[in-house]
Amino acid sequence: MSIEIGVVGPHDLVDDVATTCEEQPGVTVRRLDYDHESQAPAIVEAHSGQVEAWLFTGVVPYTLARDANVLNRPATFVDYTGATLLQAVVRLLRDGHDVTRISIDTLTGTDVNSTFGEAGLPVEQVRTLPYRSGLLSKDVAAFHRRQRRAGTEVAVTCISSVYETLRHEMPTIRLAPSYHSVRTALRQLLLQASSQAQEDAQIALGLAALSDGDGGLLREVAALGGTLARVGHNFHLIVTTRGPLHDATAGFTALPMLRRLADRHDTVQIGFGLGRSAAEAENLARRALSRARRVGSAAAVLSLRGDTDIVLESTAPALSAAASAADVNLAVIAQRVGLSVPTLLRLREVRHAAGTEPLTTREVAEQLNVQQRTARRMLHRLELAGLAERLGNLSSGSSGRPLTLYRLTL
Incomplete structure (x- = not known):
């Protein structure tokens, strides 16, 4: 499998992570570094059409990009628990620090307790601040300052901007991805990318029932990268694949073409079926069309294996005025x-x-x-x-x- 990965993170980590990734046959890397983690979403958006998967050097830039809804490719991040955290503990011990009195950001208390427990280290005086959406670097720095005043000896951070802020104020160490953690993340990403490629190649068949000819439908199907054939009076067959359908429906959440077609036709009912074979996709498309007809005069439904039906967009039933x-x-x-x-x-x-x-x-x-x-x-x-x-x-x-x-x- 040949794949180009975008590695996103601070300057000093991107190259190390990218070098490890390039050891994997068939993997090429685009190095995309930033000065501050808040720049991660903009970097991803600017290069979204140039890579096939994303690998972030930590959970913080990954979460920022995910929450900004700019991830349209398989993505994961390098985990700092396990070997990465143990490396930092060894460094602190070697430098004479008390590793039982430290403050750690980003990692969960469960992960820290598990790693310390495996090493036989007590955690009663170890303080953690798990990362969550909306948490700013200034909030993380303030956490370490509070813990320092309460008696912790060293601040352990996963965030480059926090490290730059604190390193002149108190003993501070920044976690850097271990070779093992990068390889683990890369394996996970390659599995996701391979699975995505297989899914994108799945056959998507659509059955469309329109009340008056095919006005506008041919143009809409062309935008899906598909083909259109008439199979009966006011009845049409759409043939495409999962990838274009996924993109055109914003991840199977809406079907904009339905509204445009509804402006031209009194009845627009579309059923899409997604399967591993044409026969399976056609059976699912018929089920989807049947449900679309029950939903309303303007409705689109996607049917998947496992009895899963998704209404892509429809005319919602009227609710009472008192409904919130x-x-x-x-x-x-x-x-x-x-x-x-x-x-x-x-x-x-x-x-x-x-x-x-x-x-x-x-x-x-x-x-x-x-x-x-x-x-x-x-x-x-x-x-x-x-x-x-x-x-x-x-x-x-x-x-x-x-x-x-x-x-x-x-």
Whole structure:
């Protein structure tokens, strides 16, 4: 597999990470460094058409780019737990510091406790500040200053701007990616990119029922990079692949062409099916069209394997004047992802209870009192709609399948 990766991070880390990546056959690297982590989203946006995947030197620039909605390619970041944190502990011990009295930013308390526990080090006086969206470098620097006044000996930071701020005020060390952590992140990224390439090549078939000819449809299908064929009276077949359809629907969330076609036709009902073969895609497209007809006169539905239907865009049912904006939004989301409003309300409660911590499929199943496969199906639908983020897998501790970690953004 040949792939070009954009490596994003501060000047002194980008080259080291890029050099490690270039050891992998078939990998070429575009070095994209910044002066401050806040520049990461702009860098990604400026080079989005030049690379096939993104590797960030840490979680902070990755989160900033993700929250700015500029990541349109597979992306991951180098994790600073494990070997990276242990390297820093060894350096501190070698320089005579008390590693049991330090303050650490960005990493979670769970990750720090796990790493220190494996090394046989106590953590009672170790203070952590996990990174979260909206946390500024000045807030992180203020955290280390408070802990210094409370008796910590060294500030350990993952953020270059914080290091530059504090290094003249107190003993400060900046975590740098270890060779092992870079290789681990690269393997994960290559798997994501390979999976994305396979998915993008999936066949997408659409069945469109229009009330009056094909006015405007040919031009819209051309924008999808697809072809159009008439298969019956006011009935048309659209052939494309997953990649163009994903881009044209903003990640399977909306179908702008539906509104434009609705201006020309009294009835516009479109069903897309996404499958690994033409036969599978056609069966799913027929199911999607059937549901679109039930939704309304102007509706588009995407059907996937595993009984997943997504309403891309439709005429939302009228709600009472007393309904709040939040109720309206939830009703639209419910229609789009194929879940009920009460289920979405319960999922929102689960999200609030979890705070910033990720949730496993088992935890969601237990909270909703449903089977795990039902929870997996719900979370998969939310992920496709951009309302949940898959963070990886967690061993279940048994011979069963690993538990998938999600962060809900509903």
